[in-house]
Amino acid sequence: MAGNGPGATGDEQAAALVAALTGRGETVAAAESLTAGLVCATLARVPGASAALRGGLVVYATELKAVLAGVDPQLLAEHGAVHPEVAVQLAAGAREKCGATWGLGLTGVAGPSPQDGVAPGTVHVGLAGPGTRTVRTLTLSGDRDLIRTSSVRAAFALLGEHLA
Numbered sequence: 001m002a003g004n005g006p007g008a009t010g011d012e013q014a015a016a017l018v019a020a021l022t023g024r025g026e027t028v029a030a031a032e033s034l035t036a037g038l039v040c041a042t043l044a045r046v047p048g049a050s051a052a053l054r055g056g057l058v059v060y061a062t063e064l065k066a067v068l069a070g071v072d073p074q075l076l077a078e079h080g081a082v083h084p085e086v087a088v089q090l091a092a093g094a095r096e097k098c099g100a101t102w103g104l105g106l107t108g109v110a111g112p113s114p115q116d117g118v119a120p121g122t123v124h125v126g127l128a129g130p131g132t133r134t135v136r137t138l139t140l141s142g143d144r145d146l147i148r149t150s151s152v153r154a155a156f157a158l159l160g161e162h163l164a
Contacts, residue, residue, distance in 0.1 A: 010042045010149060013156035018043060020163045021052035021101075028159065029098030030056040031069040031090035033081060033107040034123065038152050054100040059090065069093030069105070080116035082107050084135040087126030095128045102129040102162075104155045110144040121147055125155045132162055 021028060030039040040056035043049050057068050062081045065071040070093040071086055079086070090105025104127060111120025121140040127133070136158050140147045 010152050010156065011045060013153060013160065014042045014049075015046045017156055017160060017163070018046040018049050018052045020160070022048065024163065026101035026163075027052055027054045027099075028102040028104065029054040029094040029100035030104040030106070030155070031059055031065075031094035031097075032056060032105075033059055033065065033090070034110045035106050035148050035151050035155075036060055038148055039104060039106065039155055042152055042156075054098040057090075057094055057097065065090060065107075069097065080118065082109055082115060082118040082122060082124065084124045084126075084137055087124035088128065088133055088135050089126070091126035091128035092133065102127065102159060104159060106151055106155055108138075108147070108151060110147045112144070123147065123151045123154070125151065125158055127155075127158050127162065129162060134158070 032039055037058045043053045059065045059069050066073045069090050071089040087105045087107050091103040095103025106125050108123030109115045109118050109120045123138040126135045140150045
């Protein structure tokens, strides 16, 4: 998909995703922890985004991952909020709760301190869609803002790969 290369900005990726989703008659929703709505905000900057963006859940607090996005509370109790399966369940929850074709789920540690023994820069990006449940684990570096924006770009890239 054009605009999804390593040098692409989040805005370029967002525009490409909105165009691809709209062209396919599909939609996306997100359940976001460390990005706290940045995925949806970035998509919403694109003119015409309402045709593709259904909505999102900001689930910064651990218990909201279960209450709002349907993440298994036992998974959260056993492994904490920063875990690959949590990202996949966030994606599935966003997809279901928002009635979207695709769901993105993001969880991780933006830093500067570890969370539950997980190092800053550890991020899990989940994707749920037609016949798809996958996760990508990232080890990012930089300050909080860079980790968060890099997480958004990674989520867009993951979805873009499945739309190509």
